[in-house]
Amino acid sequence: xxxxxxxxxxxxxxxxxxxxxxxxxxxxxxxxxxxxxxxxxxxxxxxxxxxxxxxxxxxxxxxxxxxxxxxxxxxxxxxxxxxxxxxxxxxxxxxxxxxxxxxxxxxxxxxxxxxxxxxxxxxxxxxxxxxxxxxxxxxxxxxxxxxxxxxxxxxxxxxxxxxxxxxxxxxxxxxxxxxxxxxxxxxxxxxxxxxxxxxxxxxxxxxxxxxxxxxxxxxxxxxxxxxxxxxxxxxxxxxxxxxxxxxxxxxxxxxxxxxxxxxxxxxxxxxxxxxxxxxxxxxxxxxxxxxxxxxxxxxxxxxxxxxxxxxxxxxxxxxxxxxxxxxxxxxxxxxxxxxxxxxxxxxxxxxxxxxxxxxxxxxxxxxxxxxxxxxxxxxxxxxxxxxxxxxxxxxxxxxxxxxxxxx
Numbered sequence: 001x002x003x004x005x006x007x008x009x010x011x012x013x014x015x016x017x018x019x020x021x022x023x024x025x026x027x028x029x030x031x032x033x034x035x036x037x038x039x040x041x042x043x044x045x046x047x048x049x050x051x052x053x054x055x056x057x058x059x060x061x062x063x064x065x066x067x068x069x070x071x072x073x074x075x076x077x078x079x080x081x082x083x084x085x086x087x088x089x090x091x092x093x094x095x096x097x098x099x100x101x102x103x104x105x106x107x108x109x110x111x112x113x114x115x116x117x118x119x120x121x122x123x124x125x126x127x128x129x130x131x132x133x134x135x136x137x138x139x140x141x142x143x144x145x146x147x148x149x150x151x152x153x154x155x156x157x158x159x160x161x162x163x164x165x166x167x168x169x170x171x172x173x174x175x176x177x178x179x180x181x182x183x184x185x186x187x188x189x190x191x192x193x194x195x196x197x198x199x200x201x202x203x204x205x206x207x208x209x210x211x212x213x214x215x216x217x218x219x220x221x222x223x224x225x226x227x228x229x230x231x232x233x234x235x236x237x238x239x240x241x242x243x244x245x246x247x248x249x250x251x252x253x254x255x256x257x258x259x260x261x262x263x264x265x266x267x268x269x270x271x272x273x274x275x276x277x278x279x280x281x282x283x284x285x286x287x288x289x290x291x292x293x294x295x296x297x298x299x300x301x302x303x304x305x306x307x308x309x310x311x312x313x314x315x316x317x318x319x320x321x322x323x324x325x326x327x328x329x330x331x332x333x334x335x336x337x338x339x340x341x342x343x344x345x346x347x348x349x350x351x352x353x354x355x356x357x358x359x360x361x362x363x364x365x366x367x368x369x370x371x372x373x374x375x376x377x378x379x380x381x382x383x384x385x386x387x388x389x390x391x392x393x394x395x396x397x398x399x400x401x402x403x404x405x406x407x
Contacts, residue, residue: 003050005041006109007059008101009066013037017105018044023113028102038069053077058108060086062122071124079119081108084328125293128267133289135260139282140332142253146172146246153242160227160235161186167220174250175204180243184236186227189220260285268387269293275389276380277351278343283336290333291384301381309334310374337373338366344376350396351376 003026008015012033018026026048031037045055052074059067062080070078089107090099099107112119125133150172157165163186168176182200183189192200197217206213264270264285273284273291290308291298298304305311309329315322344351351372358368383390 001050002054002056003045003048004109004112005045005055005057006105006107006112007041007057007066008105008108009033009059009061009064010101014041014066015101015105016041016044017102017109018048019106019109019113021113023110025106028105030102033065038066041066041069042073056112056116058112058119060108067122068124076123077121078123079112080122081111081119082328086111120296120299122297123294126267128263129289129293132260132263132267132285135256135263136286136289139253139256139260140286142249142256146249146253149242149246149249153239153246156235156239156242160231161189161239162224163189163220163222164239166222167216172246172250174247175201175206177243177247177250178204181240181247184240185232186224187232192220257282264288269384271389272383272387273380275383275391276340276344276376277347277390277392278340278345280343283340283343286336287340287380290330290336291380295385298381301378304381305374305377307333308337308373308377310337310370310377334370334373337377338369341369341373341376344372348392350392350399 002021004019006017006019010033014031014033014037016027016029016031018028020026027044029040029044031040042052045052053076055075056077056079057070057075058079058081060081060083061067067078067080086104086107089111090097090104093103093107093110124130153171154165157171157180161180161184164176164180164183165171167179167189170176171180179200183192194214194217197220198213201213201216208216261281264274267288269288269291270284273279273288276284276287279287291304298307302311306326307330309326309331311326312323313326315324341351341355345355354375355368355372358371359365379390379395
């Protein structure tokens, strides 16, 4: 006998609803987000007299300790149902938008029962992929944090110390941050001789030419508007604190990127994603982490394109047809593939031609990158599915063959 378990999860507790094959409620339960709560989930299934392999489980996220528990206990039919799909399905059971956590658990369980032909079970990725996904998430978080702190640092320096913003062109470098910590005021920088400045930057392993070093010193000694002493005193400590934090974050990000590369090269699909034009040291492992190991999770290229939000949504009824931007997607995935599309313009001839073709039809640059990313995802899916590296010459040959008129 097969049963269907719907889980409406939250940070502190989970609501469960167990249905039989006829759609009748077997049991409903609320468990805490604790080990004993997960054990209650397993007890509920055993009380129903059903094996773990015959219990189909649905929930709205794959990034939760509950799903790790389920996989570890032998629940092989675990389905991740998008929250928007659950929201849309509520209309089957009531005419209003009223709902509770327990009613959503019922909706999830019943969707498994009635819509199983449209759903794909999720299977756990390998250890390397799971570690890669965690590293990618951390690097992206560090990047956003660094950008946010750097914006604040630029605003502070603009208020009391504009010279520090221009001496190395970009303050967000190790030498620029260390300079700010060593010389945190305009007065300290003004007292620097050219020889002392040269000794400092060379000690920081500044590898630029002597001419560039002299240009940096000239920018430092240019006349800038002077802030009042009280303003300098008010902002100096904050600037030093931000510089210290940014230096630590940059060092930690570089360490994580190196670790991510080591993990990436251990993965059997590394050659596939490394072969894609423009991916570089970060985007290749990031894309691999998004695709994962389970080929059944994405049975066709369209499923990946929908998840990444690169393909539009088409609404057609009678003579009315509307094509609109896809909002329900993995926004992090969309950002990654649009960055990939941008970088691929440096390495792929056909990508440049296609991007220019889309731009010529009108629309924003972002739209053109998204269209190109959509094409790239179809190619990446094919390479991933076939476990074969990308070959630009073969792709150009196939494009030329398809463009020839049929006899």
